[in-house]
Amino acid sequence: MNLMPLVFDRFEHYVKNQAPKVASFHPHFEDALWEMVLNGGKRFRPQLLLSIVASYKPKMLEKAFAPALALEILHTYSLIHDDLPAMDDAPLRRGCQTLHTKYGETSAILAGDGLNTHAFYLLTKAKLKPKTKVKLIQCLSYNGGIYGMVLGQALDCYFEHQKLPLKQLRFIHLNKTAKLIAASLQMGGILADCDKKTRKSLYKLGLDLGLFFQIRDDIIDTTQSEQEAGKPTQQDTDKNSYVNLLGLEGAKKEAKNLSDSILTQFKTLNPKANKILNELLSHYFIF
Amino acid sequence: MNLMPLVFDRFEHYVKNQAPKVASFHPHFEDALWEMVLNGGKRFRPQLLLSIVASYKPKMLEKAFAPALALEILHTYSLIHDDLPAMDDAPLRRGCQTLHTKYGETSAILAGDGLNTHAFYLLTKAKLKPKTKVKLIQCLSYNGGIYGMVLGQALDCYFEHQKLPLKQLRFIHLNKTAKLIAASLQMGGILADCDKKTRKSLYKLGLDLGLFFQIRDDIIDTTQSEQEAGKPTQQDTDKNSYVNLLGLEGAKKEAKNLSDSILTQFKTLNPKANKILNELLSHYFIF
Numbered sequence: 001m002n003l004m005p006l007v008f009d010r011f012e013h014y015v016k017n018q019a020p021k022v023a024s025f026h027p028h029f030e031d032a033l034w035e036m037v038l039n040g041g042k043r044f045r046p047q048l049l050l051s052i053v054a055s056y057k058p059k060m061l062e063k064a065f066a067p068a069l070a071l072e073i074l075h076t077y078s079l080i081h082d083d084l085p086a087m088d089d090a091p092l093r094r095g096c097q098t099l100h101t102k103y104g105e106t107s108a109i110l111a112g113d114g115l116n117t118h119a120f121y122l123l124t125k126a127k128l129k130p131k132t133k134v135k136l137i138q139c140l141s142y143n144g145g146i147y148g149m150v151l152g153q154a155l156d157c158y159f160e161h162q163k164l165p166l167k168q169l170r171f172i173h174l175n176k177t178a179k180l181i182a183a184s185l186q187m188g189g190i191l192a193d194c195d196k197k198t199r200k201s202l203y204k205l206g207l208d209l210g211l212f213f214q215i216r217d218d219i220i221d222t223t224q225s226e227q228e229a230g231k232p233t234q235q236d237t238d239k240n241s242y243v244n245l246l247g248l249e250g251a252k253k254e255a256k257n258l259s260d261s262i263l264t265q266f267k268t269l270n271p272k273a274n275k276i277l278n279e280l281l282s283h284y285f286i287f
Numbered sequence: 288m289n290l291m292p293l294v295f296d297r298f299e300h301y302v303k304n305q306a307p308k309v310a311s312f313h314p315h316f317e318d319a320l321w322e323m324v325l326n327g328g329k330r331f332r333p334q335l336l337l338s339i340v341a342s343y344k345p346k347m348l349e350k351a352f353a354p355a356l357a358l359e360i361l362h363t364y365s366l367i368h369d370d371l372p373a374m375d376d377a378p379l380r381r382g383c384q385t386l387h388t389k390y391g392e393t394s395a396i397l398a399g400d401g402l403n404t405h406a407f408y409l410l411t412k413a414k415l416k417p418k419t420k421v422k423l424i425q426c427l428s429y430n431g432g433i434y435g436m437v438l439g440q441a442l443d444c445y446f447e448h449q450k451l452p453l454k455q456l457r458f459i460h461l462n463k464t465a466k467l468i469a470a471s472l473q474m475g476g477i478l479a480d481c482d483k484k485t486r487k488s489l490y491k492l493g494l495d496l497g498l499f500f501q502i503r504d505d506i507i508d509t510t511q512s513e514q515e516a517g518k519p520t521q522q523d524t525d526k527n528s529y530v531n532l533l534g535l536e537g538a539k540k541e542a543k544n545l546s547d548s549i550l551t552q553f554k555t556l557n558p559k560a561n562k563i564l565n566e567l568l569s570h571y572f573i574f
Contacts, residue, residue, distance in 0.1 A: 020433055022433055023434075025455050026445065029433075029438055029442065078400075081396060086391075087393055105373040110444070113400070113432075114432055114433040117431055117433070118433050121424075121428035121432055121434075123424075124425035124428065130418040130421045133417070134417045134420050137410075137411050137424060138412070141404050146405050151309055154401075155311065155313060158313065158393075159313075171312060
């Protein structure tokens with residue numbers, strides 16, 4: 001029996017109960033702070049982390065919820081800031097008003113800032129050994145900061161109107177998207193006390209997964225209607241995208257190569273991880 | 288002989304050599320990232336931290352530089368974001384262009400985000416025991432995040448155009464300014480392995496210091512010219528400020544009470560700390 005949907009349901013329930021109680025004389029900031037965390041999304045990164053823990057050390061699952069939440073709220077802050085007028089200027093996210101549209105730009109910047117910092121506070125409060133906490137904080141701050149996600153986002157914005165060669169586009173996506181996904185798997189590996197070799201394999205797998213998802217998004221943007229994709233499409237026509245650089249067929253071939261490699265990498269993990277990751281991810285590999 | 292100026296000089300030299308080497312195909316982000324860290328300021332928070340370490344465990348001074356830098360870059364990110372168009376919309380900071388004026392708003396938001404996260408990365412890399420690192424990260428993320436600085440800033444912005452009672456104004460300043468100053472002294476206490484009672488006293492002293500500096504700033508804004516103060520003054524005339532709430536004499540009395548209490552608290556610390564903190568701070572108590 002596949003227990004992961006139950007674990008993910010429990011995690012979702014956990015998230016709803018973790019809104020921080022901020023002692024203040026006014027609820028405005030507190031409301032803004034947790035709204036985007038509650039307003040769901042797929043919890044893709046926590047699911048990756050929890051899948052690895054469930055595969056390698058299921059008895060750690062309970063203690064993995066706090067780090068999974070830390071990962072999710074770091075991701076959430078990045079979405080709040082990505083949506084800002086100075087970045088994507090997006091009115092909607094997941095079908096709802098973006099945070100700055102509802103609460104104003106100032107509150108959105110500060111809610112993002114607060115969640116960024118709070119991710120690390122949560123990790124210090126987790127029921128884990130200090131050594132494990134430090135490893136998790138290091139992994140998250142490296143991949144989610146200036147050596148990863150923030151660098152990628154900065155380059156992506158800076159070169160928005162300049163055509164880049166494939167190598168540089170890949171560098172941007174590796175940093176902007178793939179490194180936090182790699183960190184999700186690696187944090188799972190840290191929590192499950194996997195050996196160094198497995199943690200390294202998990203990280204490499206996460207980078208490939210991140211790149212795959214980026215190419216897949218570019219393909220979906222070109223080929224699907226807004227209704228099919230569940231989000232606005234045809235947005236990338238003048239952007240740096242794999243489809244624009246490689247053509248649709250070239251991008252599809254690249255995606256196929258990556259998904260083949262990913263499925264092969266699944267098999268190098270333990271049988272349980274192979275099974276759980278296949279169940280979680282392999283439907284993404286058909287499009 | 289007073290060795291602290293030498294320590295502070297060494298710290299300044301250290302900061303200049305700590306610009307992170309970000310592997311990228313373009314230097315834009317890296318340039319933006321470290322510019323405000325280099326563009327000085329008084330390094331007030333690191334000086335507080337280093338003063339406590341020098342007083343209670345001088346052999347830890349070398350290892351205290353990384354945490355002192357983490358504290359400074361968290362403070363720096365907050366200045367970068369405070370200056371943004373959606374907040375103070377400031378063209379100048381410390382006599383130089385603000386980061387968003389020079390590099391654009393997008394880069395300034397991201398440089399701030401990156402520095403916020405990087406503060407915690409730096410703490411994980413410090414040459415300290417895991418347990419000490421976790422304590423420092425917890426102290427910084429609690430006081431510099433949604434339970435402290437970010438909450439205070441959010442409330443300050445939200446109530447910018449509403450007159451607040453003294454209790455609420457004090458709550459804002461306690462969070463926005465005082466808690467990070469309290470964290471500076473407490474992080475010093477953690478590094479010097481001070482007992483719980485001393486760490487608590489240091490924290491309380493920091494809160495009072497933070498409030499004192501806020502009232503002092505309000506008084507200077509009212510009484511000094513731009514030339515005397517070294518920064519634009521007469522900015523707070525329609526703002527929530529101690530002078531507007533208590534009148535100039537009332538604010539001066541409040542500042543005097545606080546500085547008296549602070550000097551008394553210095554005396555409860557060890558003689559070296561009393562001496563160093565007096566040398567560092569007592570000239571602020573005359574105005």
